[in-house]
Amino acid sequence: MIVRFGFVAMSMMLQNASVSRTMTYQQFSRLADRGAALRKLERIALENLEHSLRLLKHCVAHDVQVYRFSSKLIPLATHGELNDWDPYPALEEAFAKVGAYVREKKLRVSFHPDHFCVLNTPRPEVLESSVRDLEYHVRMLEAMGLGERTAKCNIHVGGAYGDKEAAGERFVRQFAELNERYKGRITLENDDKTFTAEETLAIAELSGVPMVLDIHHHAVNDGGLSQNAVVRELWPRIARTWETGGGSLSGGPAAESLPPKIHASSPRSEKDMRSHADLLEPGHLLRFLQEIAGSVPRIDVMLEAKQKDAALFQLMDELRKRERDGGFRVVDGASIEI
DNA sequence: ACCTGTCAAGTCTGG
DNA sequence: CCAGACTTGACAGGT
Numbered sequence: 001m002i003v004r005f006g007f008v009a010m011s012m013m014l015q016n017a018s019v020s021r022t023m024t025y026q027q028f029s030r031l032a033d034r035g036a037a038l039r040k041l042e043r044i045a046l047e048n049l050e051h052s053l054r055l056l057k058h059c060v061a062h063d064v065q066v067y068r069f070s071s072k073l074i075p076l077a078t079h080g081e082l083n084d085w086d087p088y089p090a091l092e093e094a095f096a097k098v099g100a101y102v103r104e105k106k107l108r109v110s111f112h113p114d115h116f117c118v119l120n121t122p123r124p125e126v127l128e129s130s131v132r133d134l135e136y137h138v139r140m141l142e143a144m145g146l147g148e149r150t151a152k153c154n155i156h157v158g159g160a161y162g163d164k165e166a167a168g169e170r171f172v173r174q175f176a177e178l179n180e181r182y183k184g185r186i187t188l189e190n191d192d193k194t195f196t197a198e199e200t201l202a203i204a205e206l207s208g209v210p211m212v213l214d215i216h217h218h219a220v221n222d223g224g225l226s227q228n229a230v231v232r233e234l235w236p237r238i239a240r241t242w243e244t245g246g247g248s249l250s251g252g253p254a255a256e257s258l259p260p261k262i263h264a265s266s267p268r269s270e271k272d273m274r275s276h277a278d279l280l281e282p283g284h285l286l287r288f289l290q291e292i293a294g295s296v297p298r299i300d301v302m303l304e305a306k307q308k309d310a311a312l313f314q315l316m317d318e319l320r321k322r323e324r325d326g327g328f329r330v331v332d333g334a335s336i337e338i
Numbered sequence: 339a340c341c342t343g344t345c346a347a348g349t350c351t352g353g
Numbered sequence: 354c355c356a357g358a359c360t361t362g363a364c365a366g367g368t
Contacts, residue, residue, distance in 0.1 A: 024345055079346055116347040159349050
């Protein structure tokens, strides 16, 4: 099984390469000339896109093929007071350039809309803004020219609202009502407080979307399910959610589908088990990979460590040291065979 | 140059 | 019903 490692958004190694530069709404609204203010937002977005391309080149230079874009590429993009603003004429070229590079280098990229995108909310106005947030992310992938088979938006199920079962059912119901354009883009990830891996998987299966297993979230929110049971009972089903490439309605030939993806991070400390540590302690991840090694030919691991790319390269250093008797082979700067 | 409170957005808890 | 925590990178305004 080939394991590729990736990281999230920013680099701790490149200087002056922020991919999340922004402007507060208060600052925006203070500018007298609204047109000029919008041009300023567009210039910030262009800078974020240029830096994203720099990040991708940095990835390629170090064999990294898995990368998650920042969600903050276009500042204030989904703000209610800016509904009339279309930033794309100014950004089309920059997005196309990023997308062309992704395709040329065959990178696997994604977005992770954050906790404001809650598709299982009981509040209509929150659902509406969640769909707007989804539209924002999907539109960026489309502007990059990346198809739904390869470029996804990963989200969580959402809140429990005092009745987790009903909340899960509401996700399935409200997801089913979404435009096909969004459905084919979504992957679902278990979270660290509410929806466990088992619960998330059931919802992902009903919705026909791939599931991203976060093994750190599972460790702190396992719902009483042992690590063994995850490997034996859950993993084969999780792997199956990836076989159609996402969405039973939009499923295509398996050859076009993505390898399963998991998230890995280490707890910050014994007292603070949920927060992410600076680096990844490889023991837990290696044991998990070892146990599922026969199940799929490829898997991608998104590292969610505070030190981002630096943590990935530190991990690879560590893996090179353990290679001899670790039961795996280091393939290149960002992948192993296990 | 550096530090601190704040940021558009949601949910949960505790008062 | 409302304030504060949660969480994150970066801004904004101060020294």
